[in-house]
Amino acid sequence: MMPSASVEIAFRDVRVLAGTRLLLSIAQLQLTQRRISVIGPNGGGKSTLLQLVNGLVEPTEGYVSVDGQDTVDHGRAVRQQAGFVFSNPAAQLVMPTPLEDVELSLRRTLRETSQRRSAAMRSLDELGIAELAERSSQELSSGQQQLVALATVLALKPSVLLLDEPTTLLDLVNAQRFTQQVEKLAQLHGIMTITATHDLDLAAQAERTLLIHDGEVVADGDPEAVITTYRRRSAV
Numbered sequence: 555m556m557p558s559a560s561v562e563i564a565f566r567d568v569r570v571l572a573g574t575r576l577l578l579s580i581a582q583l584q585l586t587q588r589r590i591s592v593i594g595p596n597g598g599g600k601s602t603l604l605q606l607v608n609g610l611v612e613p614t615e616g617y618v619s620v621d622g623q624d625t626v627d628h629g630r631a632v633r634q635q636a637g638f639v640f641s642n643p644a645a646q647l648v649m650p651t652p653l654e655d656v657e658l659s660l661r662r663t664l665r666e667t668s669q670r671r672s673a674a675m676r677s678l679d680e681l682g683i684a685e686l687a688e689r690s691s692q693e694l695s696s697g698q699q700q701l702v703a704l705a706t707v708l709a710l711k712p713s714v715l716l717l718d719e720p721t722t723l724l725d726l727v728n729a730q731r732f733t734q735q736v737e738k739l740a741q742l743h744g745i746m747t748i749t750a751t752h753d754l755d756l757a758a759q760a761e762r763t764l765l766i767h768d769g770e771v772v773a774d775g776d777p778e779a780v781i782t783t784y785r786r787r788s789a790v
């Protein structure tokens with residue numbers, strides 16, 4: 555049986571402003587489905603929504619919580635629970651080798667060097683990239699780098715994975731490989747995934763899809779219906 559995510563993400567009376575400009579407004583939203591996708595035009599607010607969930611962006615007004623923990627008051631705990639993967643893996647990898655990057659991500663949770671090393675190796679191994687552990691990160695392909703970025707996040711055993719256009723820079727084969735790995739491990743460990751994407755085939759695989767336009771959720775529900783709405787609205 556497929557484990558369901560046991561996390562609840564809640565938005566209440568949320569507004570995000572940059573100066574006087576309203577970037578996102580969500581009065582009420584509860585997310586509990588294991589696999590959620592977020593679609594919509596450029597600049598609509600998808601990244602802002604994802605970043606609110608782990609406190610990378612703080613609401614100007616209102617509250618966002620992960621399992622009842624406010625993302626501002628409990629930022630560190632929330633970030634440990636909700637891991638973030640960006641489009642550009644190079645931005646997420648700062649150490650010379652994959653192994654060191656995963657160890658770095660574990661520095662707060664595992665104090666002992668040997669424990670950190672074996673946990674980091676397990677994480678790389680789970681993604682099928684153990685042989686890359688001591689290679690130069692700079693010399694890896696984008697597809698390999700994105701798997702390493704994923705390993706740094708999964709090593710912390712998150713209950714939520716926020717994926718912000720994670721396959722945009724990858725070719726078809728690497729994009730599929732990445733998506734399959736995410737799905738396999740998310741299912742295995744019961745991790746909720748929230749994926750912002752322009753890839754509507756990928757978005758369609760979710761259980762629930764949100765369409766964000768001009769800072770508002772304009773459609774929410776069954777992926778097929780929401781994608782149809784998006785296509786209609788975007789028709790030129």
Ligand SMILES: Nc1ncnc2c1ncn2[C@@H]1O[C@H](COP(=O)(O)OP(=O)(O)OP(=O)(O)O)[C@@H](O)[C@H]1O
Nearest residue numbers: 572577594595596597598599600601602603750766
């Ligand atoms: N720190 C910031 N200060 C000011 N404006 C910002 C900031 N961050 C984002 N924005 C603006 O907020 C709006 C929403 O941006 P966001 O990146 O969330 O959209 P998006 O739907 O993810 O877009 P894309 O599909 O292009 O990635 C955009 O108009 C963007 O220019």
